[in-house]
Amino acid sequence: MPVLKQLSTVVFGCADPAALAAFYQKATGWEIASSGQDFASVGNGTPVQLGFVRAAGYRPPSWPDGATQVHLDFTVTDLDGAVEELVGIGASRPDFQPGEGRWIVLTDPEGHPFCLVPDASGS
Known part of the structure; x- marks a missing residue:
């Protein structure tokens, strides 16, 4: 157990x-x-x-240099709309974007990366 x-x-x-x-x-x-x-x-x-x-002495992670130890993934129904809304409230979109457009990496206001992934269920 x-x-x-x-x-x-x-x-x-x-x-x-x-x-x-x-x-x-x-x-x-x-x-x-x-x-x-x-x-x-x-x-x-x-x-x-x-x-x-x-x-x-907090130092933000530096994307994509490998110092990031953990990040969050969130599903979204509208990838482009979610990016626009999140950047509007303080997120940033780093230049380096792996995944060939299958997901988008953003960073929160303190530099923690998180990914937006399209909801494949269609709901």
Whole structure:
């Protein structure tokens, strides 16, 4: 029997937890579950949420130099529309885009990369 029962939170180090939680709240529509100077989180009522913890001397990942250790993938119904909306609320679109157009890499306001993947289900 596995020891780990359920993933609860994916936590990112950052300089400003409340601001990064606000970005992801706007991007996902999830609720801000916690917001403070040193920790903030967003969730949508499922067992998994995103957390953001203040990291002293935070340095953003540098895409695509290989220093990125983890990133998130989000499915979207309209790839181009999602890119436009997310850039409008503070995301950036790096020049380097692997995948030959099958997905788009963006970075959040603190430099964490995340990918947008078209929803293949059509819903």
